[in-house]
Amino acid sequence: MKSCVLALFDSCLKAVKSNGFAEGRLPAELMKLLVSLAETWGDVIDMGNLKVEQLKGAMTNEVFKISWPMKNQDSRRTVLVRLYGEGVELFFNRDEEIQTFECMSKHGYGPRLLGHFPGGRVEEFIHARTLSADDLGNPALSALIADKMREFHKLDMAGPKHIGLWDRMRNWLTEAKRLCSEEHLKEFCLDELDNELEKLENEFKVKQEIGFCHNDLQYGNIMIDENTRSITLIDYEYASYNPVAYDIANHFCEMAADYHTETPHILDYNKYPGLEERLQFVRAYQSHAGHKPTESEVEQLANETEKYALASHLFWGLWGVISEHVNSIDFDYLEYARQRFQQYRLRKPQLIGI
Structure with a gap:
């Protein structure tokens, strides 16, 4: 199982580079989290088909839409990734913000929290x-x-x-x-x-x-x-x-x-x-x-x-x-x-x- 995860992780990095991102553009911790989520859902066929799209308009964080093929379906799994902006600790307490996000999620407001990593988090992608x-x-x-x-x-x-x-x-x-x-x-x-x-x-x-x-x-x-x-x-x-x-x-x-x-x-x-x-x-x-x-x-x-x-x-x-x-x-x-x-x-x- 560990070798399988590492292989998928390597293909993730190659896919990110092929989408025009410089090496290290997406943190390694994020890529590991994406691989872990995909394995949990059991729906990944080929992580070489990873698609990464940066969403415009964000001014505090960098936001990405990331998707990959689902197992046995002609559709894609999509998540939203938020990379925290530099210096944001001057504006708000990030731990408190994550607690608020988790509380909102549990009460059915906004997207679900799928995981977090140093420097960012992965959220449910709302199809709206x-x-x-x-x-x-x-x-x-x-x-x-x-x-x-x-x-x-x-x-x-x-x-x-x-x-x-x-x-x-x-x-x-x-x-x-x-x-x-x-x-x-x-x-x-x-x-x-x-x-x-x-x-x-x-x-x-x-x-x-x-x-x-x-x-x-x-x-x-x-x-x-x-x-x-x-x-x-x-x-x-x-x-x-x-x-x-x-x-x-x-x-x-x-x-x-x-x-x-x-x-x-x-x-x-x-x-x-x-x-x-x-x-x-x-x-x-x-x-x-x-x-x-x-x-x-x-x-x-x-x-x-x-x-x-x-x-x-x-x-x-x-x-x-x-x-x-x-x-x-x-x-x-x-x-x-x-x-x-x-x-x-x-x-x-x-x-x-x-």
């Missing part, structure tokens, strides 16, 4: 369509996303249930100051952000609903089964308890992005949803499980959400500054950060006037 940037402007799809988001926010996850947003941003600000040049320290006014964060946190010190938030609900983290019209939210690296208004606001901000263009870092705030679109989304969100919200409830949450867009801009602005120094993915993180900070300063006087 990942949304595109244009999909977020579709009212029918938007209502489905709102309903699924409400369901997500109601999850009872292990661990503390207090707001994590502000402490996380303060930690990121410390790292951003440590990493960036004097030039960028001044350009992004990082020395002023301690006061900005304090003012924002005080602005939101009112009674607000806290839920388990995704915190990164861009279109690439939303999938739809075209047959059942069911929505699946994936990728929980940044998930934590937060004000639900913040999570909705972050989703609205992501409507300005298209990460599958020649310039994925460029944001178009003309695509930011207008008032009626925001009200429709909040109404669909609050209508989950048959609830009938009043117009007052809808307007109140919509107003809170619009203010929390400011926090989203600072959150991802700081993320961009740090990522520029720790991540090698081909993405202009600094220009992305520049646009988020600019949007913060543009919208702040209109929304909170401080």
Whole structure:
């Protein structure tokens, strides 16, 4: 049996090279895990037919779709492989993220965890369509996303249930100051952000609903089964308890992005949803499980959400500054950060006037 595994492992490496990957592009630990999974399923005929496809749009990790022939069938086994990005420990605790993933998987949310290895993990490949940037402007799809988001926010996850947003941003600000040049320290006014964060946190010190938030609900983290019209939210690296208004606001901000263009870092705030679109989304969100919200409830949450867009801009602005120094993915993180900070300063006087 051991010699069989080694033979399959050798053929895996040859297959990876034949698909255009440099030697060592996929870690040896990953290849061993794939061979082990294939043997468990008993469906591999020829690992020389291994196919590896890198999926675009990821900015924290590198994501691959990997498939091979199934035994006695004219179809292929497909898994998703996630190679963790460099420096991600500055953004979140990877052990906690894996625990969240496992918990979500056990409760039937998102893909199943098939295994992990140093530097990454293997997940179930969901045979559903990942949304595109244009999909977020579709009212029918938007209502489905709102309903699924409400369901997500109601999850009872292990661990503390207090707001994590502000402490996380303060930690990121410390790292951003440590990493960036004097030039960028001044350009992004990082020395002023301690006061900005304090003012924002005080602005939101009112009674607000806290839920388990995704915190990164861009279109690439939303999938739809075209047959059942069911929505699946994936990728929980940044998930934590937060004000639900913040999570909705972050989703609205992501409507300005298209990460599958020649310039994925460029944001178009003309695509930011207008008032009626925001009200429709909040109404669909609050209508989950048959609830009938009043117009007052809808307007109140919509107003809170619009203010929390400011926090989203600072959150991802700081993320961009740090990522520029720790991540090698081909993405202009600094220009992305520049646009988020600019949007913060543009919208702040209109929304909170401080």
